[in-house]
Amino acid sequence: MKEKWWKRSVVYQIYPRSFCDGNGDGIGDINGIRSKLWYLKKLGIDVIWLSPVYGSPNADNGYDISDYYGISPEYGTMDEMKALIRECENCGIRIMMDLVVNHTSDEHPWFMEAKKSKNNPYRNYYIWRKGEAGSPPNGLESCFGGSAWEYSEETGEYYLHFYHKKQPDLNWENEAMRKEIWKMMNFWIDMGIGGFRMDVIDVIGKIPDQGIKENGPKLHEYLQEMNRETFGDKNLMTVGECWGADIENGSLYSDPERKELDMIFQFEQMLTDQVPGKQKWDLKLLELKQLKQAFAKWQKALEGKGWNSLFWNSHDLPRIVSRWGNDKEYRVESAKMLATVLHGMKGTPYIYQGEEIGMTNYPFSGIEDFMDVESVNMYQERKQIGYSEEEIMESLCAKSRDNARTPMQWNSGPQAGFTKGTPWCRVNPNYTEINAEEALKDSDSIFYYYQKLISLRKEEPILIYGTFELLCPEDEQVFAYMREWMGKKWLVVCNFYGKPAEFDYPGRGRVILSNYRQDSVTQLEQMKLRPYEAAIYEMIESGNHIIQRRD
Structure with missing residues (x-):
């Protein structure tokens, strides 16, 4: 069976409104994206996940679609969209369109x-x-x-409407409606796109009279029909956003025998700093043991049965270096560490725009700084039931989707080089220090570290096919695991925190990649890890046993 190209790929998500403005109106657009393809090619990514550019009144920033066959004028024209697809193809990059078919706009x-x-x-x-x-x-x-x-x-x-009142939910029990969706999907496939990212796709099987929102009884039947009628016989990539996925149903989506999707986004690891059973705004400290178990569980569950999506960030999630790293004195080290943890695992990694230069959360000072409908609604609701201003702001600053949506920081010039006009939302004031131009000048920058991780995935089959074994699961500071394939063993060791840590493993390893300078061959017994230190080692000796290399 021919290898699936997306297993070696790395995906870069573009939130077009905030990526690059090509015409100076303050809103990112298609021509802005086209002007930055050289940057994405330099980074080495293979796929752009393009958040919606369809016609939309923007009640939810494009996720409320009023015209599936048209481009919103603020983003450009259909001819410009076709040009973007062609130019990406010339760069060896595929476009994965955001498919929003759980609901439409009320103006559709x-x-x-x-x-x-x-x-x-x-x-x-x-x-x-x-x-x-x-x-x-x-x-x-x-x-x-x-x-x-x-x-x-x-x-x-x-x-x-399970989302904004201007986003009425579609009735997937209606066959005529489904046929319209297949027609629309085939329109985009024929245009030459490389696949679909499917927004809240596990909600399409809803049964509202029984209170069933996710994982309804006909969900997988609909996905199998979608596969048959659209992309099933095409060489495309599909990923479904599934907030309600668990181990029991999660493997069903990407089991190739079932002919549904290639992979899903499940969010178990991203809920580990949330009070169980509560809303995302109800915060608790991250417990590393819980995070490690969440990742390991999915790595094991999908081994030989399906495929993982690996991600920290998206347009819906806060910036990871601010969330679980250190966005002040150890911003560079912690950003590289978090990248190492993720990209060393089995699955397809996703990078959200700005992650590769270590962009941080915005320093919000009051509710007037927030634009996202979810954040504004939360503020009003929690005010009414008695939460203090301080409590509400703590949650919003930590988890608001607005954190991810500030404009991409290209340089230290006006508006971070995002626009020549007035940006649609505030630029993070740290853009003078954190920007792509500065990152490209520094050979030791976060950007070039991501570039190396991406290259490794293309060059080393062990990252694609190797088994995963979590090490020291009870350690509260170190995230370590082993990948193994065809006689080769790679050890990934990451100090998840800003204080020194110890790690012990018998043998020696050749350094493949590290975020600190160290000897090319390292003794792994009783290692002293520096704050946020991360490294990938190829085992050359384990105890008294010499590893037999098979390339």
């Missing part, structure tokens, strides 16, 4: 028709229930706060 023509009358042909493209104004059908809540039901005056019924 389907919904505009659906709300006109109960007998409209498009009515059942969406989910409607009877109810009096002020009395929703049930207590389902929106992920953005408040009821998941919105009353529609036109017909006196409620429609379902």
Whole structure:
């Protein structure tokens, strides 16, 4: 069977609104992306995950789509989109489009028709229930706060929206609607894209009357139909966002025998600094043992059955160097350490724009600094139920999606080189020190460390195929694991914190990559790890046993 190209690939997510502005209107756009392809090629990535550029009124920054076949004018034109696809292809880079099909915008023509009358042909493209104004059908809540039901005056019924009220949920039980989705997906496939990232795809099987949001009984049936009708016989890459995935159902999505998706985003590791059973705003200190177990569990569960997605960041998550690293005195070291932990594991790594230069969370000072609908709603709700301003701001500064959405920091010039106009949201004031231009000048920068990690994945089959074994699972400071393939063993050792640590393993290792200077061959017994020290070693001797290399 031919090897899947995406197993050796590294994906770079672009949030187009904040990446690069090509026309000076303060909003990132397609031509801005085109102007930076040289930078992405230099980094070495293979795939761009492009967050939505479709037509949208921007109630949720493009994840509320009003036209699946058009490009939002703020981002450019369809001709420019076609040019981007061609130019990426010339650079050896594929475009993975963001597929948002759990819901549309309420300004999509389907919904505009659906709300006109109960007998409209498009009515059942969406989910409607009877109810009096002020009395929703049930207590389902929106992920953005408040009821998941919105009353529609036109017909006196409620429609379902698990996200913003301007994002009505599609009814996947409707075959005609599904056929429209297949038609749209094939339109983009025919245009030459390299795959799809599927937004909240585990919600499409919802059964609202039973309170089922994720992992509904027909979910996998819909995904198998999608596979048959669109990408199944194409050489594409597909990844589904699945907040509700667990070990039991998580492996079903990417089992090649089931013909669904290539991989999913599951978020167990990203919930380890959240109070169990609470909202993401309810913070607790990270416990490294719990984080290690979350990663190891998925590494083992998908071994030989499916494929992992490896990520720290996205447009929905805060900056990892601020979250679990040290964005002050050890910003460079901790950013490299976090990259080492992730890229050394089995799966396809994802880099979010700015991660490769160590961009940090924004220094928010008050609610007026926040733009994201989720953050603003949370502030209002928690104020009403008695949370203090200090408590609310602590949670927002730690977890708000706005942290990831500040403009990409290209240089130390006005507006960080993102735009010649007024940016749509605030630029992080540390751009004069943290920017791509400075990173490219420094051969020891975070950028070049990511470049080396990406090169290793292309050159070393052990990173693709090697088994994973978690070491010292009870250690509260060191994250270490072994990868093994065809007689070769690679040891990954990372001090996850800003204080010295000890690590002990019998034998010697040749340094493949490290974020501190050290001898090319290292004795691994009783190692003294410096703050946030990380290294990948090829084992050349384990105890008294010489490792037999097989290339």
